[in-house]
Amino acid sequence: MRFMIIVKATPDSEAGRWPPDSDRMFEAMRIYHEDLAKAGVLLDGSGLHPSSKGWRIRYxxxxxxxxxxxxxxxxxxxxxxxxxxxxxxxxxLEWTRRFPNPVGFDKPAEIEVRQLYEMSDFEGIASHEEIEKFRDMGMK
Known part of the structure; x- marks a missing residue:
C-alpha cells in the first residue's frame, strides 16, 4: 500500500521564507527520512517551490x-x-505520527495523508488490457 504524506503550504512557504529554526527542522526531517529508508518504506520525497513558480491547466x-x-x-x-x-x-499511520512538524517546532501545522490507487483497484472498471498497458509503463 502506498501513501502520500502531504505537507500543506503556508504564507511563509509561499513567500519562500524558511522558519527561524529551519536547521533543526531539516535535521529532524533528514533523520525521519533516513529511518523510513532504513525500514524500506521510503519511495520518494521532496519539497516544492512556491506556487509563484508554477502554473495550472484549466479545462x-x-x-x-x-x-x-x-x-x-x-x-x-x-x-x-x-x-x-x-x-x-x-x-x-504509525510512520505519519512520527513526521516532524514541517513548519518549525512549536508552531501549529497539519499534514495530510492519502492512499494512492493501485492498478488492482481498477479491476472491473477498466479493461484487463488497459490495466496491463499501464503496468507495462511501470505503474503499480
Whole structure:
C-alpha cells in the first residue's frame, strides 16, 4: 500500500521564507527520512517551490488554458510530500505520527495523508488490457 504524506503550504512557504529554526527542522526531517529508508518504506520525497513558480491547466471542454501562479489560497496548496509504501494502513499511520512538524517546532501545522490507487483497484472498471498497458509503463 502506498501513501502520500502531504505537507500543506503556508504564507511563509509561499513567500519562500524558511522558519527561524529551519536547521533543526531539516535535521529532524533528514533523520525521519533516513529511518523510513532504513525500514524500506521510503519511495520518494521532496519539497516544492512556491506556487509563484508554477502554473495550472484549466479545462473547459476541449479547451485548455494556462493559469500562472502564484495562487492565493495557500491553505489549499502543497509545499512538499513524502511517498511511502507499507504493508497496512496502520503501519502508515504509525510512520505519519512520527513526521516532524514541517513548519518549525512549536508552531501549529497539519499534514495530510492519502492512499494512492493501485492498478488492482481498477479491476472491473477498466479493461484487463488497459490495466496491463499501464503496468507495462511501470505503474503499480
Amino acid at each position: 473547459d471542454g476541449d479547451r485548455r488554458t494556462v493559469v500562472d501562479g502564484p495562487f492565493t489560497e495557500s491553505k489549499e496548496l502543497i509545499a512538499g510530500y513524502t511517498l511511502i509504501q507499507t504493508r497496512s494502513r496502520e503501519e502508515a
